Amino acid sequence: MTSSGTTSHNGEDGEGGKDRKDGREREAPRGTGPAWELLLPAAGAPARQRGRALQSALRDAVRSGRLAPGTRLPASRELAVDLGVSRGLVTEAYEQLTAEGYLRSERGSGTWVGAAARSVPDAVRDLAPRSSGRGALVDFRPGSPDLSLFPRAAWAAAQRAVLARLPHSALGYPDPRGLPQLRSALAALLTRRRGVVADPERMVVCSGVAQAMTLLGSVLYGRGLRSLGVEDPGSPGHGPLFRAAGLEMEPLPLDGEGLAVGPLWRSGVRAVSTSPAHQFPTGIAYSARRRVELLEWARSVDGLIVEDDYDGDFRYDRAPVGALQGLDPERVAYTGSVSKSLAPGLRLGWLLVPGPLVEEVVERKRTLDMGHPAIDQALLAELVTSGGYDRHLRCCQRAYRERRDTLVAALTEHFPGAQVSGIAAGLHIIVRLPDRYGPEKRFKAAARRAGVIVRSLASHALVPVPESGVRLVLGYAHLAPSDIMRGIRLLAAAARAEATAG
Template sequence: MTESWATFGADLHLEPVAGRGLRAGLAEALREAARSGRLAPGTRLPSSRILAADLGIARNTVAEAYAELVAEGWLTARQGSGTRVAERARPRRPATVSARRPARGGGPSYSLQPGSPDLGAFPRTAWLSAARKALAQAPNEALGYGDPRGRIELREALAGYLARARGVYTDPERIVLCSGFAHGLMLVGRMLRARRVRELAVESYAVWVHRKLLADVGLRTVPLLLDGAGARTQDLAGLSAGAVMLTPAHQFPTGVALTPERRAAAVDWARTTGGLILEDDYDGEFRYDRQPVGALQGLDPDRVVYLGTASKSLAPGLRMGWMVVPPGLLDEVVAAKGRADWTSSAMDQLTLAQFLSSGAYDRHVRGMRLRYRRRRDQLVAAVGDRVRVSGIAAGLHAVLDLPPGTERTVLQAAAWHSLALEGLSMYRHPDADLPPRDALVVGYATPSDSAWGPTLEVLGATLP
């Protein structure tokens, strides 16, 4: 059987230098590719027959060009190894600014920034097992573009898990998968803007990036004040917002839980005005000293868009999130997402579905709950006699209140000790009428186990 040249060999893009004859032009193109580093040392070149067929020239022309460059030392040719770019042809690359290391050795040596789990605790073995099963069982159509809501297998698994663990009322048809909370927020924001909503209320302390995303889709954010009982949802009636975004289970960053009375007030506002509640359940699985606080969505599934993510429970790099959408808004949210599922890969979705349905997710969350509780207790023991620690009944972060006027000084000291820290002030809404509060938002889940002890010591050295 005659083999086609197109079935074997490596592709090589070359444009012979014009005006010098075929052989000389080809030799110069190869020489320049090796000299510039576009063809790295050790790169195997196509055989003379394959390259000649690719370029539409005689094989002898290619063979002669190869021989010339071997003689010059640009290429090597050995029996059984083919023709390769010679090692001596490695170009010297000029140093770039990005390649230089700062005088103190790069970025911070320690980090207590919130928003990330312990990435070293990702359940690699269990995840790999789930991935193998998911791949073995995946239907062929899973490799296509798919439903814009995401794979049905994951939506079914999520519907069962969210109902059982978070008190969410839903079915698979109302779940829309996305690539994380920010993506879901962007989609809902587009839907609200298309409905001519102009303003959205947000908690007076919240993630500034989320406010920026809402601004980017044309929504103005107005602050909803916070106190020890959570967001003052009773004040919604006095605002002109058409929607509100809340973190009811564990407010970020202050750490308080929204009281039942405030939850009821939010739902009453939504029912009375036709407004919409966006519920960010970013770390609802992690609680320590209290009974589980269920999702606000359970009070009125028709007025709440529930948003969840695997970023805190597993890893943000999975780019996996989900929305539970009221029936009357589902078509609009799907339309905002597009005609195909452009988010996380189908295989990752199937893997998470297997991970959930096998019970591996529950086992992982329980294990991490114990790990994070130990860290929280160690943090309180290390600094609790020097500063007030709050917001620690749940979640992956704590708030350390500082003496008035010292937040900036402490952050400067942290930078001097190469410790990444965030102050509470960076989360404050610019239009919020709030009394000054100096504090740190400490993400105790972020360091690896090996770095946890030294990080606590450095934190202690930065506190007043």
């Protein structure tokens, strides 16, 4: 194809193949160059789609840099001939992209690629959290359920049922609190399984516990609070969420019964975030006495307890202890999610709010995202009301109990004297190894060299603590029993090799 024609898209004559005097414009490609070849598939599109396809192909060529800024385009008549399309389609494409800023047209001078567009990378970046243990043989880091257990068949059945009967009106902007059927289903579920006082009118469906914390943090900040107490050690994700809402974190130590009440009283805070059913990461359950003391503190200071019930459904030696919120729903904001029970990628959670905070939290939710996706909510409601969610929980409990037992037995066999602490619950354990395996930093380095990733209890501390032996937080739910045994054998071999080398 040639590009030496002298007619611009607006019918004006010009010298199509020469540079401008300022030297910035480049000659249009001679012959069927790569840039024009990009337009050929568009020319072969169905007649009704051809104009839009041509515009899109030309736009992409500019964005990608295949048509560089300053390149002069062929006259509309000649490009139309070469592509086998009508001149009107080319003229319309030139005019549309000129209006958008991709091209520029000068009377008597033709059409040129503008300088406004910038090329973008071809690859789409994935910013999902990534494990830093790439290449590891076994990764014991805590926090992950077994995603292969996700009930795909039940979820697909729920989807078919929901889409068959969901009214058209349900696809509009939802109630910012969540679909009524999901709030009712969750209220019944949480009352039955966790002993909460679950009023659907006080429930807000959230994008997981993370959004629940953000909503509460922003409301508390709006009410004048500037600090919030957090368990130390505790969940590493909570601090950034509350800080994003403007609140400073006040680390509060734990003792054998839960959050130490002496430091809590002395801190002066009026809100505190806790995980009393199964504290993360220590694995303890708050004692009955400590739960009462915590509520007495909240009532005395007109304060708020934020209860994160992140894995309260998973208890293996007895029925789970009920949620703290059930004792005083006006002093405890209760939050949970399906991130540990189903999958974190669903981004589905809930927040039960004390009465005085309901309107403010709902309004924050409304302005933040106009409500959670309606179809996802309807699917979870169907799974809960059909009994599928309970069946899935029973399946997970059996699998996770077996994996915990496997891990404890392997530690007993390969690390004589190891002490496992915390209740038989959740997705991780705490183990303290005998002093002969220390110091902790050296043990972790040896483990990594052996291809095993572990995390120490000290890594979850907000206030640095002096090293005192090897104390590890070992996640097991995401690992098959065979991988658990292999990982512990590798750790033991690494520890023996390190002792021999030392």
